[in-house]
Amino acid sequence: MKVVSTIKEVRDAVREWRKEGLTVGFVPTMGYLHEGHKSLIDKAVEENDRVVVSIFVNPTQFGPNEDLESYPRDLERDSSLCSDSGVNVIFTPQREEMYPEGFCTSINMTGLTENLCGKSRPVHFGGVCTVVTKLFNIVAPDKAYFGQKDAQQLAIIKRMVSDLNLNIEVVGCPIIREEDGLAKSSRNTYLSKEERRAAVILSKSLKLGLEAINSGERNSRNIIELIKGNIESEKLAKIDYVQIVDLLSMKDVETIEKPVLVAIAVYIGKTRLIDNFIFEI
Structure with missing residues (x-):
């Protein structure tokens, strides 16, 4: 090499x-x-x-x-x-x-x-x-x-x-994750031990959103509020965005009728982390 x-x-x-x-x-x-x-x-x-x-x-x-x-x-x-x-x-x-x-x-x-x-x-x-x-x-x-x-x-x-x-x-x-679900990122090294424990709120919240979609929910606002509510239960977390967008155009969708990206950006302390999942109809 x-x-x-x-x-x-x-x-x-x-x-x-x-x-x-x-x-x-x-x-x-x-x-x-x-x-x-x-x-x-x-x-x-x-x-x-x-x-x-x-x-x-x-x-x-x-x-x-x-x-x-x-x-x-x-x-x-x-x-x-x-x-x-x-x-x-x-x-x-x-x-x-x-x-x-x-x-x-x-x-x-x-x-x-x-x-x-x-x-x-x-x-x-x-x-x-x-x-x-x-x-x-x-x-x-x-x-x-x-x-x-x-x-x-x-x-x-x-x-x-x-x-x-x-x-x-x-x-x-595909996204590669830690055992507890946190997406691998070079910026994870910025997290203190307490922040690292708190950071799993991202993947846990996305999982709730995916479960809701798999159960038949198609209203983007309802899914977003579910994800936001769970993130906000973590005191060290501050939401930058929680959005559901068309997979090709990256524009917000009100109703899930075709492939979408469910994406979040959240500050844990001073560290900005991102995560997402793709749902294909």
Whole structure:
């Protein structure tokens, strides 16, 4: 396994693989890898001849007063996980490699980016779309792997790839959870012991919502109120949003009549966590 930091090194490696007729899988990450990332890497290794993992804490997707500087980083640990999983190249660029002096181009999307996390983090998805497009152009993979925990991001990337006619298959992978149900996230490391215990309220509340839908409830407001009520029973929890949206458009729906995303964002203490489930009719 190689750890490289320049665009040229990645392209040189991929060029050699292509000469051999090999397929390339790609997993873009911000590092501090956990079992959720590993599930994406394992899928990429299973489905491709060679795999590239990028580790880059992308500054353009963080807004003012967000956790860019404090975001957890551990390249040595990440490298070990990637090596053990069969990754061929880790790409760890510096900011100047991705955004050289004078950089002034961005990829912006309307519609899908304006609801859910887009409301709370207005610059976030512009930064995501820009950096992912750059990484796609650098790696030129056959397949790229994203987790369902960031379901809105997954929908946005799929639409961007379709809209821009990028010759890449975007593969969505299931949420990986702790034993008590908490979705795996690098930001879980911010939680104190008390906050960590409180954080299970997210998955427990979503489970209540899913049970209600499975029992025949189709009114979004009723399901949302059920989820909210349970979250609010936890004193350390503060709701950012609880919404039910169309799976393709990311727009709110009043009645569940086609596939939907039930998504929540909740602060546990100062840490913002997200979780969701998809319900398909």
